[in-house]
Amino acid sequence: MLLAASFAAAPVPGLVAELADGPVGMQADTLLLTVAPEGNRARYRVREQLARLDFPNDAVGETSSVSGSFMVTTDGQVLREGSRFVIKLADLASDADRRDNFLRRNTLSTDTYPDAVFVPTGFRELPTPLPTSGEARFLLDGDLTIRDVTRPVTWQVGAEFTGGAVIGRAETSFTFDEMGLTVPSVGSVLSIRDDIRLEFDFRLVPLGSTSGGAPDSTR
DSSP states (O other): OOOOOOOOSSOOTTOBOOTTTSOTTOOTTEEEEEEOSSSOEEEEEEEEEETTOSSOEEEEEEEOOEEEEEEEETTSOBOGGGOEEEEEGGGOBOSOHHHHHHIIIIISOTTTOOEEEEEEEEEESOOSSOOSSEEEEEEEEEEEEETTEEEEEEEEEEEEEETTEEEEEEEEEEETGGGTOOOOOOTTEEEEOSEEEEEEEEEEEETTOSSTTOOOOOO
16 A cells, blocks of 8 residues: 655655645644655455365455555654545455455445544654665554454555655555454465555655656556
8 A cells, every 4th residue: 555655854846735725734844755657556464275286376466446644844744634645445456356345345345334443643764864765674663453353563665766756565464353354264275374465565755746757566
């Protein structure tokens, strides 16, 4: 969701924000990355057992309706006032309209709670100094809100630094109960495992950039 950027700790070329034009609270040692127009997709995975199959499979729903930005200081501190990601839950689509409609009307109540919101709070295991190229793996902590429930989550992140952009995937999981959600009940589904896995394929670029000079990630 997506949601992860291993770009703190040291300025990546092209990421230092302009003081005069930057958001409120930004300083000369502050970095801002935003969701690129393309290359960002959020998805859920839930293991289910369908009546027509003899084996379990993953129900997968995804959307490209993701917006947000990351604001951090050059020494790796997340600035919450400029760090926020929003996913439009009503736009989640799987391979079954019946499943999607049930989730929107019942499990997620998207008419009342249209968005899932993630607010980053800090990094762990982030390499320092921050690389300006190559790959890194680390943890990202933050607060996730779905419907009217907010809880802390930790994302496992794999990121690539290239051309000023940060590209990769973040993954986390939680149970229906932990987020105050009711397990879906659809006639064609015999059972659903209680855990929900979230994935965010992200492509974050410097403020004012449209591509960051990097191709989409398909990992």
